[in-house]
Amino acid sequence: MSKTDRSFKRVVLKLSGEALRESGSQDNISPEIVERIACEIKAAHSTGMEIAIVVGGGNFWRGASASARGMDRATADYVGMLATVMNALAVQSALEAEGVPCIVQSAIEMKNVAEPFIRRKASRQLKEGRVVVFAAGTGSPFFSTDTTAALRASEMGADAILKATMVDGVYDADPKKNPEAKRFNKVSFQTCIVEQLKVMDSTAFTLCMDNDIPIIVFDLNVHGNITKAIVGQDIGTIVSKDSDEV
Numbered sequence: 001m002s003k004t005d006r007s008f009k010r011v012v013l014k015l016s017g018e019a020l021r022e023s024g025s026q027d028n029i030s031p032e033i034v035e036r037i038a039c040e041i042k043a044a045h046s047t048g049m050e051i052a053i054v055v056g057g058g059n060f061w062r063g064a065s066a067s068a069r070g071m072d073r074a075t076a077d078y079v080g081m082l083a084t085v086m087n088a089l090a091v092q093s094a095l096e097a098e099g100v101p102c103i104v105q106s107a108i109e110m111k112n113v114a115e116p117f118i119r120r121k122a123s124r125q126l127k128e129g130r131v132v133v134f135a136a137g138t139g140s141p142f143f144s145t146d147t148t149a150a151l152r153a154s155e156m157g158a159d160a161i162l163k164a165t166m167v168d169g170v171y172d173a174d175p176k177k178n179p180e181a182k183r184f185n186k187v188s189f190q191t192c193i194v195e196q197l198k199v200m201d202s203t204a205f206t207l208c209m210d211n212d213i214p215i216i217v218f219d220l221n222v223h224g225n226i227t228k229a230i231v232g233q234d235i236g237t238i239v240s241k242d243s244d245e246v
């Protein structure tokens with residue numbers, strides 16, 4: 001059975017840090033936006049799906065940018081990982097306010113605010129109906145939270161990664177520069193590599209490809225899209241081993 005027939009039981013939702021910020025605002029986290037996202041996750045969770053979340057930190061900090069400005073890269077990356085913890089706590093708080101049971105597990109131990117990452121415990125919590133938010137990335141510098149999503153999806157046996165973005169899928173060219181650009185409904189890992197289509201960074205992408213984990217790329221700003229992605233409605237782009245379909 002193909003993994004893209006959407007008989008999903010467990011998914012990893014990747015939220016970028018930027019998704020939590022209101023564009024043009026000074027605030028790194030918008031409580032209103034986080035609340036809206038929590039409502040979307042609540043609806044998706046009510047379908048019975050096991051949902052783990054990996055949250056980024058780019059609304060606060062990106063290690064590579066700080067390093068380009070002279071900071072030691074590993075230290076800059078640890079700052080980035082700590083930023084993801086702030087976002088994870090904001091997401092947890094909003095989910096709990098919506099009545100969705102949720103725990104945060106951090107790859108960098110900070111027992112006062114989050115549980116440590118323990119794979120088997122996370123799996124049990126998901127089975128028991130809690131949303132598990134993975135914070136602090138992989139716990140190692142030189143990686144991204146996209147790679148964290150690929151890693152956690154692999155080790156948690158997730159059926160897919162839902163990559164929530166600000167665009168509605170993967171195009172064959174940059175739609176902002178080329179009005180003729182076509183959006184793929186389905187695109188293979190192979191085409192993404194050959195055509196250099198940017199879906200995730202290469203480490204994350206390779207991990208998904210090697211472990212046969214489809215990635216569904218969709219627009220987070222459209223109401224109901226997380227649920228639609230889970231139940232198999234035709235939104236965004238599925239990146240998988242299957243062949244291309246524009």
Ligand code: UDP
Nearest residue numbers: 017056057058062063077080137138144145
């Ligand atoms: N980061 C890291 N290791 C990880 C995950 C993240 O060092 O396993 C750091 C890295 O500096 C990165 C920052 O955390 O720039 C924020 O993560 P990311 O850029 O992936 O966030 P997003 O773009 O998804 O908001």
